[in-house]
Amino acid sequence: MAARGLMAALLLLASVFAHAGPTGEPEPELRALLKAAIAQSNTFQDRFDAEVWLVDMSGRIKRNIPDDKERLEFLRLVHQEADRANITPELALAVIQIESGFKRFALSSAGAQGYMQIMPFWLREIAGPEDNLFHTRTNLRMGCTILRYYLDREHGDLVKALQRYNGSYGKPQYPALVINALNKRWYRG
Structure with a gap:
C-alpha cells in the first residue's frame, strides 16, 4: 500500500515536469513558488504530503x-482553513467549484459573495468592520x-x-452537484 502511495506521488510530481520548460526542468519560478507554499503549509502531516x-x-x-503564485496561495489557504474547521480541503474545493467557479469576486443574485458565496449578514453577525468577503482568507474561513x-x-x-449551506433545505439538486464534483474532480485517483 505504501509503495502504491509513493508511486502515485511520483507520478503526480512527474506531471509537473511534463509541463516543464524547454530543458525538461520545471520552470524556476514555479519551483520557487511551490517550495514557498510547501514551507508555509503547516497543516500537512509532513513536507511530502504538502x-x-x-x-x-x-x-x-x-x-x-x-x-501560479495566486493559485498556490489559494490552495494553501483552502487547506489551512478546511483543516481549521475540520472538513476536508477537497470538500471545500467542491463547494467553491459549484458556488463560484473559483471566481474570487463572484456575486450571486441573492447577494452572496466570494469563493464560497457567503451572505453579507455573516459579516454583521460575526466579523469586524475591516473584514471583507472578497478577501480570500476571510471568505474561506x-x-x-x-x-x-x-x-x-x-x-x-x-x-x-449542504442543503443548509446553500439555503435549499429539502432539495437534492445542490448537494448532488457538490457531491458529484467531489467524487469526479477532487477525490479521483
Missing part, C-alpha cells in the same frame, strides 16, 4: 486560477466554518448540511 497535495490540486485548478457548523447540526449528514 508537495503531493499542492502539486496535484494545482494541476486541477490551473485553468480556473492561471497565475467563514465558508468552512459555516459548513462545519451545518455538518455538526446534521450529525455528519453531508446532503442535509
Whole structure:
C-alpha cells in the first residue's frame, strides 16, 4: 500500500515536469513558488504530503486560477482553513467549484459573495468592520466554518448540511452537484 502511495506521488510530481520548460526542468519560478507554499503549509502531516497535495490540486485548478503564485496561495489557504474547521480541503474545493467557479469576486443574485458565496449578514453577525468577503482568507474561513457548523447540526449528514449551506433545505439538486464534483474532480485517483 505504501509503495502504491509513493508511486502515485511520483507520478503526480512527474506531471509537473511534463509541463516543464524547454530543458525538461520545471520552470524556476514555479519551483520557487511551490517550495514557498510547501514551507508555509503547516497543516500537512509532513513536507511530502504538502508537495503531493499542492502539486496535484494545482494541476486541477490551473485553468480556473492561471497565475501560479495566486493559485498556490489559494490552495494553501483552502487547506489551512478546511483543516481549521475540520472538513476536508477537497470538500471545500467542491463547494467553491459549484458556488463560484473559483471566481474570487463572484456575486450571486441573492447577494452572496466570494469563493464560497457567503451572505453579507455573516459579516454583521460575526466579523469586524475591516473584514471583507472578497478577501480570500476571510471568505474561506467563514465558508468552512459555516459548513462545519451545518455538518455538526446534521450529525455528519453531508446532503442535509449542504442543503443548509446553500439555503435549499429539502432539495437534492445542490448537494448532488457538490457531491458529484467531489467524487469526479477532487477525490479521483
